[in-house]
Amino acid sequence: MRTALYNPPLASAASWLTHRRLRAQAIVLGLCLWGVCAVDYSTPGLFDRAGNIKFQDFLQFPVAANLIAQGRVSDLYDDQALAAGIRSIAGAGANLDLKYFYGPQVALLFVPIARLPFLAQAEIWVALSLLIYFCCIYLLWKNCPSLRPHSKLVTLTAIAYPPLFHFFVRGHLSVILLACFTLAYLAFLSRRDWLAGIALGLLVFKPQFLVAIPLVLLAAQAWKAFAGLALSAAAQLAFAVIYFGRAVSRAYFTVLLHSATQPSSTELSLSPIQMHSLRSFWVLLLPWPRAVLIFYLFTSLAVLWLAALIWKSSAPLNLRFSALILAAVLVNPHLYIYDLLALAPAFLLLADWALSNPQHPSSPALAISLYLAYILPAFGPVSRWTHVQLSVLAFVALLWILYRFVTRGRELAYDEAHVV
Secondary structure, eight states: OOOTTOOHHHHHHHHTOOHHHHHHHHHHHHHHHHHHHHHHTOSSSSBOTTSOBTTGGGGHHHHHHHHHHTTOGGGTTOHHHHHHHHHHHHOTTOOOOOOOOSOHHHHGGGGGGTTSOHHHHHHHHHHHHHHHHHHHHHHHHHTOGGGGGGHHHHHHHHHHOHHHHHHHHHTOSHHHHHHHHHHHHHHHHTTOHHHHHHHHHGGGGSGGGGTTHHHHHHHTTOHHHHHHHHHHHHHHHHHHHHHHOHHHHHHHHHHHHHHHHOGGGGSOTTGGGGBOSHHHHHHHHOSOHHHHHHHHHHHHHHHHHHHHHHHHSSSOHHHHHHHHHHHHHHHOSSOBGGGGGGGHHHHHHHHHHHHHOTTSTTHHHHHHHHHHHHHGGGGGGGHHHHOOOHHHHHHHHHHHHHHHHHHHHHHHHHHHHTOO
Protein backbone atom coordinates (compact mmCIF):
# COMPACT_ATOMS: atom_id res chain seq x y z
CA MET A 1 0.00 0.00 0.00
CA ARG A 2 1.14 3.53 -0.68
CA THR A 3 1.35 6.10 2.09
CA ALA A 4 0.46 9.76 1.83
CA LEU A 5 3.54 10.69 3.82
CA TYR A 6 5.94 10.24 0.93
CA ASN A 7 5.91 12.32 -2.24
CA PRO A 8 8.57 13.91 -4.46
CA PRO A 9 8.07 17.52 -3.23
CA LEU A 10 8.56 16.43 0.39
CA ALA A 11 11.64 14.41 -0.52
CA SER A 12 13.05 17.38 -2.44
CA ALA A 13 12.42 19.75 0.47
CA ALA A 14 13.98 17.32 2.94
CA SER A 15 17.07 16.98 0.74
CA TRP A 16 17.63 20.73 1.22
CA LEU A 17 18.31 20.10 4.91
CA THR A 18 21.95 19.18 4.44
CA HIS A 19 24.52 18.94 7.22
CA ARG A 20 26.31 22.02 5.92
CA ARG A 21 23.16 24.18 5.78
CA LEU A 22 21.96 23.08 9.21
CA ARG A 23 25.36 23.82 10.71
CA ALA A 24 25.48 27.29 9.14
CA GLN A 25 21.95 28.14 10.29
CA ALA A 26 22.66 26.90 13.83
CA ILE A 27 25.76 29.11 13.99
CA VAL A 28 23.85 32.18 12.76
CA LEU A 29 20.92 31.54 15.10
CA GLY A 30 23.19 30.94 18.08
CA LEU A 31 25.21 34.11 17.39
CA CYS A 32 22.03 36.16 17.08
CA LEU A 33 20.43 34.86 20.28
CA TRP A 34 23.47 34.81 22.52
CA GLY A 35 24.86 37.99 21.01
CA VAL A 36 21.68 39.81 22.03
CA CYS A 37 21.95 38.25 25.48
CA ALA A 38 25.60 39.29 25.88
CA VAL A 39 24.87 42.89 24.89
CA ASP A 40 21.73 43.12 27.02
CA TYR A 41 23.33 41.59 30.14
CA SER A 42 26.70 43.35 29.80
CA THR A 43 25.64 46.17 32.11
CA PRO A 44 26.86 45.92 35.73
CA GLY A 45 24.38 45.40 38.51
CA LEU A 46 20.84 44.09 38.76
CA PHE A 47 19.31 45.67 35.66
CA ASP A 48 19.98 44.84 32.02
CA ARG A 49 20.46 47.35 29.21
CA ALA A 50 16.69 47.59 28.66
CA GLY A 51 16.08 48.43 32.31
CA ASN A 52 14.62 45.03 33.22
CA ILE A 53 15.76 42.90 36.15
CA LYS A 54 18.16 40.21 35.01
CA PHE A 55 16.79 36.65 35.36
CA GLN A 56 13.47 38.25 36.26
CA ASP A 57 11.35 35.10 36.61
CA PHE A 58 13.86 33.70 39.10
CA LEU A 59 12.88 36.37 41.64
CA GLN A 60 10.06 34.27 43.10
CA PHE A 61 12.36 31.47 44.24
CA PRO A 62 14.81 33.42 46.45
CA VAL A 63 11.85 35.26 47.99
CA ALA A 64 10.06 31.98 48.75
CA ALA A 65 13.29 30.43 50.07
CA ASN A 66 13.81 33.43 52.37
CA LEU A 67 10.30 33.05 53.74
CA ILE A 68 11.01 29.40 54.56
CA ALA A 69 14.38 30.26 56.13
CA GLN A 70 12.68 32.90 58.28
CA GLY A 71 9.98 30.47 59.43
CA ARG A 72 7.27 32.32 57.50
CA VAL A 73 6.01 29.38 55.43
CA SER A 74 2.43 30.56 55.94
CA ASP A 75 3.28 33.58 53.74
CA LEU A 76 4.43 31.54 50.75
CA TYR A 77 1.23 32.18 48.81
CA ASP A 78 0.61 35.68 50.12
CA ASP A 79 0.95 38.02 47.14
CA GLN A 80 1.79 40.96 49.41
CA ALA A 81 4.64 39.05 51.06
CA LEU A 82 5.98 38.10 47.61
CA ALA A 83 5.72 41.72 46.43
CA ALA A 84 7.52 42.95 49.55
CA GLY A 85 10.31 40.42 49.00
CA ILE A 86 10.70 41.50 45.38
CA ARG A 87 10.87 45.16 46.41
CA SER A 88 13.59 44.30 48.91
CA ILE A 89 15.65 42.96 46.00
CA ALA A 90 14.71 45.28 43.14
CA GLY A 91 13.96 48.48 45.04
CA ALA A 92 10.89 50.28 46.32
CA GLY A 93 9.81 51.25 42.81
CA ALA A 94 9.63 47.66 41.55
CA ASN A 95 6.15 46.75 40.34
CA LEU A 96 6.40 43.24 38.97
CA ASP A 97 3.33 41.09 38.50
CA LEU A 98 4.88 37.83 39.75
CA LYS A 99 3.12 35.11 41.71
CA TYR A 100 4.45 31.93 43.29
CA PHE A 101 2.61 29.01 41.65
CA TYR A 102 4.95 26.17 42.61
CA GLY A 103 4.61 23.66 45.41
CA PRO A 104 6.28 24.67 48.67
CA GLN A 105 8.82 21.85 48.28
CA VAL A 106 10.30 23.55 45.20
CA ALA A 107 11.49 26.57 47.20
CA LEU A 108 13.45 24.22 49.48
CA LEU A 109 15.98 23.78 46.66
CA PHE A 110 17.08 27.37 47.10
CA VAL A 111 17.19 27.61 50.90
CA PRO A 112 20.92 26.67 51.04
CA ILE A 113 21.82 29.77 49.00
CA ALA A 114 19.09 32.05 50.36
CA ARG A 115 21.55 34.36 52.15
CA LEU A 116 23.45 35.22 48.97
CA PRO A 117 22.61 38.31 46.92
CA PHE A 118 19.94 37.76 44.28
CA LEU A 119 22.29 37.95 41.28
CA ALA A 120 24.67 35.45 42.88
CA GLN A 121 21.80 33.03 43.45
CA ALA A 122 20.54 33.47 39.89
CA GLU A 123 24.01 32.97 38.40
CA ILE A 124 24.57 29.82 40.45
CA TRP A 125 21.22 28.45 39.31
CA VAL A 126 21.66 29.16 35.59
CA ALA A 127 25.21 27.79 35.66
CA LEU A 128 24.00 24.59 37.32
CA SER A 129 21.09 24.44 34.89
CA LEU A 130 23.36 24.73 31.87
CA LEU A 131 25.48 21.88 33.25
CA ILE A 132 22.36 19.72 33.68
CA TYR A 133 21.14 20.68 30.20
CA PHE A 134 24.33 19.64 28.41
CA CYS A 135 24.63 16.48 30.53
CA CYS A 136 21.13 15.48 29.40
CA ILE A 137 21.95 16.25 25.78
CA TYR A 138 25.14 14.16 26.08
CA LEU A 139 23.34 11.18 27.64
CA LEU A 140 20.68 11.24 24.95
CA TRP A 141 23.21 11.71 22.13
CA LYS A 142 25.28 8.81 23.49
CA ASN A 143 22.25 6.54 23.05
CA CYS A 144 21.59 7.71 19.48
CA PRO A 145 23.97 5.68 17.27
CA SER A 146 23.18 7.56 14.05
CA LEU A 147 23.82 10.93 15.69
CA ARG A 148 27.24 10.02 17.11
CA PRO A 149 29.17 11.06 13.95
CA HIS A 150 27.42 14.45 14.14
CA SER A 151 28.53 15.58 17.59
CA LYS A 152 29.46 19.11 16.44
CA LEU A 153 26.08 19.67 14.80
CA VAL A 154 24.28 18.34 17.87
CA THR A 155 26.29 20.70 20.08
CA LEU A 156 25.59 23.70 17.84
CA THR A 157 21.86 23.03 17.65
CA ALA A 158 21.74 22.47 21.42
CA ILE A 159 23.38 25.86 21.99
CA ALA A 160 21.16 27.63 19.44
CA TYR A 161 17.91 26.06 20.66
CA PRO A 162 15.57 29.09 21.16
CA PRO A 163 13.92 27.76 24.38
CA LEU A 164 17.39 27.51 25.97
CA PHE A 165 17.95 31.22 25.35
CA HIS A 166 14.57 32.12 26.89
CA PHE A 167 15.17 29.78 29.81
CA PHE A 168 18.55 31.40 30.50
CA VAL A 169 17.49 35.05 30.38
CA ARG A 170 14.43 34.40 32.55
CA GLY A 171 16.08 32.03 35.03
CA HIS A 172 13.34 29.42 35.17
CA LEU A 173 13.22 25.76 36.31
CA SER A 174 12.61 24.17 32.92
CA VAL A 175 15.86 22.21 32.96
CA ILE A 176 14.32 19.98 35.66
CA LEU A 177 11.66 18.99 33.12
CA LEU A 178 14.38 17.96 30.70
CA ALA A 179 16.17 15.98 33.41
CA CYS A 180 12.97 14.09 34.31
CA PHE A 181 12.26 13.16 30.69
CA THR A 182 15.89 12.16 30.10
CA LEU A 183 15.93 9.88 33.16
CA ALA A 184 12.59 8.40 32.12
CA TYR A 185 13.85 7.60 28.63
CA LEU A 186 17.03 5.96 29.94
CA ALA A 187 14.92 3.88 32.34
CA PHE A 188 12.55 2.79 29.56
CA LEU A 189 15.59 1.95 27.43
CA SER A 190 16.87 -0.39 30.14
CA ARG A 191 13.36 -1.89 30.46
CA ARG A 192 12.81 -0.51 33.97
CA ASP A 193 9.35 0.86 33.37
CA TRP A 194 8.57 1.40 37.05
CA LEU A 195 11.72 3.54 37.40
CA ALA A 196 10.73 5.50 34.31
CA GLY A 197 7.36 6.13 35.93
CA ILE A 198 9.07 7.43 39.07
CA ALA A 199 11.08 9.89 36.95
CA LEU A 200 7.92 11.06 35.19
CA GLY A 201 6.13 11.42 38.52
CA LEU A 202 8.72 13.99 39.58
CA LEU A 203 7.11 16.31 37.04
CA VAL A 204 4.36 16.97 39.58
CA PHE A 205 6.31 20.09 40.61
CA LYS A 206 4.84 21.45 37.34
CA PRO A 207 1.51 19.59 37.42
CA GLN A 208 0.40 20.85 34.01
CA PHE A 209 2.96 18.43 32.53
CA LEU A 210 1.08 15.56 34.15
CA VAL A 211 -2.22 16.30 32.44
CA ALA A 212 -1.47 14.05 29.47
CA ILE A 213 1.20 11.54 30.54
CA PRO A 214 -0.78 9.50 33.11
CA LEU A 215 -3.80 9.36 30.79
CA VAL A 216 -1.66 8.11 27.89
CA LEU A 217 0.01 5.47 30.06
CA LEU A 218 -3.33 4.40 31.50
CA ALA A 219 -5.00 4.17 28.09
CA ALA A 220 -2.03 2.22 26.74
CA GLN A 221 -2.17 -0.14 29.75
CA ALA A 222 1.42 0.66 30.70
CA TRP A 223 0.73 -0.41 34.27
CA LYS A 224 4.29 -0.43 35.68
CA ALA A 225 5.10 3.04 34.41
CA PHE A 226 1.73 4.36 35.54
CA ALA A 227 2.15 2.88 39.02
CA GLY A 228 5.64 4.36 39.35
CA LEU A 229 4.35 7.76 38.25
CA ALA A 230 1.44 7.70 40.69
CA LEU A 231 3.63 6.67 43.62
CA SER A 232 6.31 9.24 42.80
CA ALA A 233 3.86 12.11 42.45
CA ALA A 234 1.98 11.09 45.59
CA ALA A 235 5.24 10.84 47.57
CA GLN A 236 6.30 14.36 46.57
CA LEU A 237 2.91 15.82 47.49
CA ALA A 238 2.80 13.87 50.76
CA PHE A 239 6.24 15.18 51.67
CA ALA A 240 5.02 18.75 51.12
CA VAL A 241 1.99 18.19 53.35
CA ILE A 242 4.03 16.55 56.13
CA TYR A 243 6.91 19.04 56.03
CA PHE A 244 4.98 22.28 55.57
CA GLY A 245 1.64 21.39 57.10
CA ARG A 246 -1.87 21.18 55.74
CA ALA A 247 -2.52 24.93 55.79
CA VAL A 248 0.36 25.70 53.40
CA SER A 249 -0.54 22.77 51.15
CA ARG A 250 -4.16 23.89 51.12
CA ALA A 251 -3.06 27.39 50.09
CA TYR A 252 -0.98 25.89 47.27
CA PHE A 253 -3.86 23.80 45.95
CA THR A 254 -6.16 26.83 46.13
CA VAL A 255 -3.73 28.82 43.97
CA LEU A 256 -3.33 25.87 41.61
CA LEU A 257 -7.09 25.37 41.28
CA HIS A 258 -7.65 29.06 40.62
CA SER A 259 -4.98 29.03 37.91
CA ALA A 260 -6.49 25.92 36.30
CA THR A 261 -10.11 27.12 36.32
CA GLN A 262 -9.38 30.76 35.46
CA PRO A 263 -6.13 30.71 33.48
CA SER A 264 -6.68 34.13 31.93
CA SER A 265 -6.68 35.73 35.38
CA THR A 266 -3.12 34.55 36.03
CA GLU A 267 -1.67 35.41 32.61
CA LEU A 268 -0.49 38.68 31.13
CA SER A 269 -2.23 40.10 28.06
CA LEU A 270 0.58 39.00 25.73
CA SER A 271 1.08 35.58 27.33
CA PRO A 272 -0.61 33.58 24.51
CA ILE A 273 1.99 34.66 21.93
CA GLN A 274 4.71 33.23 24.20
CA MET A 275 2.89 29.92 24.68
CA HIS A 276 3.10 26.84 22.48
CA SER A 277 0.32 24.35 23.25
CA LEU A 278 -3.20 23.61 22.06
CA ARG A 279 -4.93 25.89 24.53
CA SER A 280 -2.89 28.96 23.57
CA PHE A 281 -3.35 28.03 19.89
CA TRP A 282 -7.12 28.26 20.22
CA VAL A 283 -6.93 31.36 22.45
CA LEU A 284 -5.09 33.18 19.68
CA LEU A 285 -7.36 31.90 16.93
CA LEU A 286 -10.83 32.21 18.50
CA PRO A 287 -12.28 35.25 20.31
CA TRP A 288 -14.89 33.21 22.20
CA PRO A 289 -13.75 31.64 25.54
CA ARG A 290 -16.36 28.88 25.43
CA ALA A 291 -15.34 27.89 21.89
CA VAL A 292 -11.70 27.91 23.01
CA LEU A 293 -12.51 25.47 25.81
CA ILE A 294 -14.48 23.16 23.52
CA PHE A 295 -11.83 23.05 20.80
CA TYR A 296 -9.06 22.65 23.36
CA LEU A 297 -10.82 19.69 24.99
CA PHE A 298 -11.63 17.91 21.72
CA THR A 299 -8.18 18.39 20.20
CA SER A 300 -6.56 17.33 23.47
CA LEU A 301 -8.61 14.13 23.47
CA ALA A 302 -7.48 13.47 19.89
CA VAL A 303 -3.84 13.99 20.87
CA LEU A 304 -4.21 11.67 23.87
CA TRP A 305 -5.81 9.01 21.69
CA LEU A 306 -3.03 9.22 19.08
CA ALA A 307 -0.29 9.13 21.72
CA ALA A 308 -1.88 6.14 23.47
CA LEU A 309 -2.10 4.20 20.19
CA ILE A 310 1.52 4.99 19.41
CA TRP A 311 2.71 4.03 22.90
CA LYS A 312 0.78 0.76 22.80
CA SER A 313 2.21 -0.16 19.39
CA SER A 314 5.36 -2.13 18.62
CA ALA A 315 7.10 0.97 17.22
CA PRO A 316 10.67 1.69 18.38
CA LEU A 317 11.04 3.36 21.78
CA ASN A 318 12.49 6.48 20.11
CA LEU A 319 9.16 7.07 18.36
CA ARG A 320 6.88 6.05 21.23
CA PHE A 321 8.67 8.17 23.84
CA SER A 322 8.73 11.16 21.50
CA ALA A 323 4.97 10.82 21.06
CA LEU A 324 4.56 10.83 24.85
CA ILE A 325 6.55 14.07 25.16
CA LEU A 326 4.65 15.70 22.29
CA ALA A 327 1.34 14.84 23.97
CA ALA A 328 2.58 16.29 27.28
CA VAL A 329 3.51 19.54 25.51
CA LEU A 330 0.40 19.88 23.35
CA VAL A 331 -2.15 19.15 26.09
CA ASN A 332 -0.31 21.31 28.63
CA PRO A 333 -2.68 24.22 29.37
CA HIS A 334 0.05 26.62 30.48
CA LEU A 335 3.31 26.20 28.57
CA TYR A 336 5.74 29.03 27.83
CA ILE A 337 8.61 28.80 25.35
CA TYR A 338 11.23 28.06 28.02
CA ASP A 339 9.34 24.89 28.96
CA LEU A 340 9.97 23.58 25.45
CA LEU A 341 13.32 22.39 26.80
CA ALA A 342 11.25 19.26 27.48
CA LEU A 343 11.12 18.63 23.72
CA ALA A 344 14.90 18.26 23.38
CA PRO A 345 14.82 14.45 23.86
CA ALA A 346 12.17 14.12 21.15
CA PHE A 347 14.29 16.12 18.68
CA LEU A 348 17.34 13.96 19.29
CA LEU A 349 15.48 10.65 19.28
CA LEU A 350 13.49 11.42 16.13
CA ALA A 351 16.52 12.80 14.31
CA ASP A 352 18.40 9.61 15.17
CA TRP A 353 15.56 7.48 13.81
CA ALA A 354 15.32 9.53 10.60
CA LEU A 355 19.08 9.17 10.00
CA SER A 356 18.85 5.44 10.69
CA ASN A 357 15.98 5.02 8.20
CA PRO A 358 16.69 7.42 5.31
CA GLN A 359 14.71 5.32 2.82
CA HIS A 360 11.60 5.06 4.95
CA PRO A 361 8.57 6.85 3.41
CA SER A 362 8.06 8.81 6.63
CA SER A 363 11.60 10.20 6.78
CA PRO A 364 11.18 13.28 4.51
CA ALA A 365 8.04 14.49 6.32
CA LEU A 366 9.65 13.77 9.67
CA ALA A 367 12.81 15.73 8.79
CA ILE A 368 10.85 18.77 7.64
CA SER A 369 8.53 18.72 10.67
CA LEU A 370 11.51 18.41 13.02
CA TYR A 371 13.18 21.40 11.41
CA LEU A 372 10.01 23.51 11.70
CA ALA A 373 9.29 22.38 15.27
CA TYR A 374 12.81 23.41 16.24
CA ILE A 375 12.83 26.88 14.67
CA LEU A 376 9.20 28.09 14.80
CA PRO A 377 9.03 28.74 18.57
CA ALA A 378 11.50 31.57 17.97
CA PHE A 379 8.84 33.30 15.84
CA GLY A 380 6.06 32.98 18.41
CA PRO A 381 5.55 36.76 18.80
CA VAL A 382 4.51 36.95 15.13
CA SER A 383 1.26 35.24 16.17
CA ARG A 384 0.22 38.54 17.75
CA TRP A 385 -0.68 39.63 14.22
CA THR A 386 -1.33 36.31 12.45
CA HIS A 387 -3.30 34.75 15.35
CA VAL A 388 -1.83 31.37 14.39
CA GLN A 389 0.93 29.78 16.52
CA LEU A 390 2.72 27.81 13.80
CA SER A 391 4.90 25.90 16.25
CA VAL A 392 1.82 24.08 17.56
CA LEU A 393 0.96 22.95 14.03
CA ALA A 394 4.50 21.61 13.66
CA PHE A 395 4.17 19.64 16.91
CA VAL A 396 0.83 18.21 15.76
CA ALA A 397 2.40 17.28 12.42
CA LEU A 398 5.16 15.37 14.22
CA LEU A 399 2.62 13.43 16.27
CA TRP A 400 0.55 12.68 13.17
CA ILE A 401 3.62 11.39 11.31
CA LEU A 402 4.39 9.05 14.21
CA TYR A 403 0.80 7.83 14.19
CA ARG A 404 0.92 7.20 10.42
CA PHE A 405 4.15 5.25 10.93
CA VAL A 406 2.30 2.96 13.35
CA THR A 407 -0.79 2.53 11.16
CA ARG A 408 1.33 1.99 8.04
CA GLY A 409 3.16 -0.79 9.84
CA ARG A 410 -0.17 -2.44 10.60
CA GLU A 411 -1.30 -2.04 6.99
CA LEU A 412 1.88 -3.65 5.71
CA ALA A 413 1.54 -6.51 8.20
CA TYR A 414 -2.07 -7.02 7.08
CA ASP A 415 -1.09 -7.04 3.38
CA GLU A 416 1.70 -9.57 4.01
CA ALA A 417 -0.69 -11.81 5.95
CA HIS A 418 -3.15 -11.85 3.04
CA VAL A 419 -0.73 -12.34 0.16
CA VAL A 420 -1.91 -15.25 -1.93
